[in-house]
Amino acid sequence: MIPFANDSFxxxxxxxxxQGKTPSLVAYDHEEGxxxxxxxxxxxLVAGIIEEDDDF
Structure with a gap:
């Protein structure tokens, strides 16, 4: 797993x-593991963000 962002928590x-050469995206909870x-x-993920933005 390669981190690319974190949240305020x-x-x-x-x-x-x-699982292979094409990565999936996951969230890692540092407290619970x-x-x-x-x-x-x-x-x-990006396509989903764009679709949600189009709703405005």
């Missing part, structure tokens, strides 16, 4: 390469 957002899947690819 110290949790980290990571590219997760554990939990890893939560967020999106299968970065481009899908």
């Amino acid at each position: 110290g949790n980290v957002y990571c590219f997760d390469y554990r 939990d890893i939560e899947p967020l999106c299968r690819t970065f481009s899908k």
Whole structure:
């Protein structure tokens, strides 16, 4: 996992390469050690953000 951002609580957002060459995106909870899947690819995450922005 390669971190690329964090939140105000110290949790980290990571590219997760554990399943192959194309990383999924996960959130790592630094207090609990939990890893939560967020999106299968970065481009899908960005596409979702753009779609939500179009609703305004």
